[in-house]
Amino acid sequence: GAVVSQHPSWVICKSGTSVKIECRSLDFQATTMFWYRQFPKQSLMLMATSNEGSKATYEQGVEKDKFLINHASLTLSTLTVTSAHPEDSSFYICSARRQDTGAFFGQGTRLTVV
Amino acid sequence: AQTVTQSQPEMSVQEAETVTLSCTYDTSESNYYLFWYKQPPSRQMILVIRQEAYKQQNATENRFSVNFQKAAKSFSLKISDSQLGDTAMYFCAFIYSGAGSYQLTFGKGTKLSVIP
Numbered sequence: 493g494a495v496v497s498q499h500p501s502w503v504i505c506k507s508g509t510s511v512k513i514e515c516r517s518l519d520f521q522a523t524t525m526f527w528y529r530q531f532p533k534q535s536l537m538l539m540a541t542s543n544e545g546s547k548a549t550y551e552q553g554v555e556k557d558k559f560l561i562n563h564a565s566l567t568l569s570t571l572t573v574t575s576a577h578p579e580d581s582s583f584y585i586c587s588a589r590r591q592d593t594g595a596f597f598g599q600g601t602r603l604t605v606v
Numbered sequence: 607a608q609t610v611t612q613s614q615p616e617m618s619v620q621e622a623e624t625v626t627l628s629c630t631y632d633t634s635e636s637n638y639y640l641f642w643y644k645q646p647p648s649r650q651m652i653l654v655i656r657q658e659a660y661k662q663q664n665a666t667e668n669r670f671s672v673n674f675q676k677a678a679k680s681f682s683l684k685i686s687d688s689q690l691g692d693t694a695m696y697f698c699a700f701i702y703s704g705a706g707s708y709q710l711t712f713g714k715g716t717k718l719s720v721i722p
Contacts, residue, residue: 526709530649535697535714583649587710594639594701595710597651 494520496588498598505576505605513571513601515586521566522588526595527559530583539584542569576605608633608700612713619688620721626673627683627716629698637703640674642683645715646694654696657681658703685718693720 495518505511515525523544528536540550540561548561558580560572569588573580585600609632619625631640642654657665657674664672669689673682685692695715702708 535712536651538709541709585649585651587651589701589710594641594653594656595699596653597643600649600651602649 494518494588494590494593494596496522496586496596496598498586498601500601501599502602503604505603507577507605508575510572510574511576511603513573513584513586513603515569515571515588515598517567517588517590517596520588520590522569522590523566524589525563525569526587526589527561527569527571528585528587530585530600536585539571573603576603578605581605608635608638608702608711610698610700610711610713612696612698612716614716615714616717616719618719618721619685621688621690623688624684624686625688625718627685627696627698627718629681629683629713631679631681631698631700631711633679633700633702635702635704639701639703640672640681641699641701641710642670642672642681643697643699644692644694645697646691651697655683688720690720690722692718694718 497516525542527539539554540548542548542563550556563569586598587595638659640657644652655667669686697715698713700711
C-alpha cells in the first residue's frame with residue numbers, strides 16, 4: 493500500500509508556543525490531504541481538508557487561525573498549532589488521498605501541551 | 607451527505623473463532639470506495655480491506671473478508687481464525703471515488719477484543 497509519513501509522532505510543548513506537524517506522501521502525489529483530531533475512545537474528527545496550492549477548507553468549529561494548514565507541494569502538508577494550550581493536547585492524524593485507491597494515514601502525532 | 611453507522615460499540619471473540627463486524631452507510635452516490643481500518647493501541651490507522659462499489663465480488667485479504675450488499679448499503683467485515691493481534695478498534699469508512707477533495711467519512715468504530 494501507499495506510504496504516508498507523519499512527523500513527529502510525539503511532542504511535548506509549553507503553553508503559548510507553536511508546534512508544526514508534517515505529513516508526507518512518500519510514494520504518490522496527493523492533491524488532497526486531510527487532518528483529523530482524535531479524542532480518547534472516539535472516532536476521528538475531521539478538522540480540515542488541505543488542497544495543494546490553495547487554502548485549506550476548515551470544518552465548522554475549527555479555528556483556522558489556531559490550526560494553520562499549508563499544502564505547499566503534492567507530497568507535503570503541514571499543520572501548525574499556534575499558541576498551543578493544554579486543551580489542544582490530543583492525537584492528530586493526517587491522511588493523503590490517492591485518487592485511484594482511496595486514503596492512507598500517517599502514524600499520528602500525540603501532542604501534549606504543558 | 608454521507609453517513610456511516612457501526613451499531614456495535616464493542617465486541618469480543620474467542621481466539622481462532624470467527625467474528626463479523628457490521629457497517630451500514632447512506633449515500634446518494636453510485637461510485638465510491640468502502641474501507642475497513644484497524645486502529646490498535648499504537649493508534650496507527652491500518653487499512654484492512656477496501657471495496658470498490660462498482661465491483662460485485664466481495665473483497666478478501668487473507669483472514670479478512672467483506673459482505674458488500676450495495677442495494678442494502680451494508681458492508682460487514684468478517685475476521686476468520688481470530689488472533690490476539692486483531693484486538694483493536696475497527697472503523698468503517700466511505701469516500702466518493704470521483705475527482706475532487708471529498709472527505710473520508712467514518713463510523714464511530716467497534717472495539718474488538720480477542721480473548722485467549
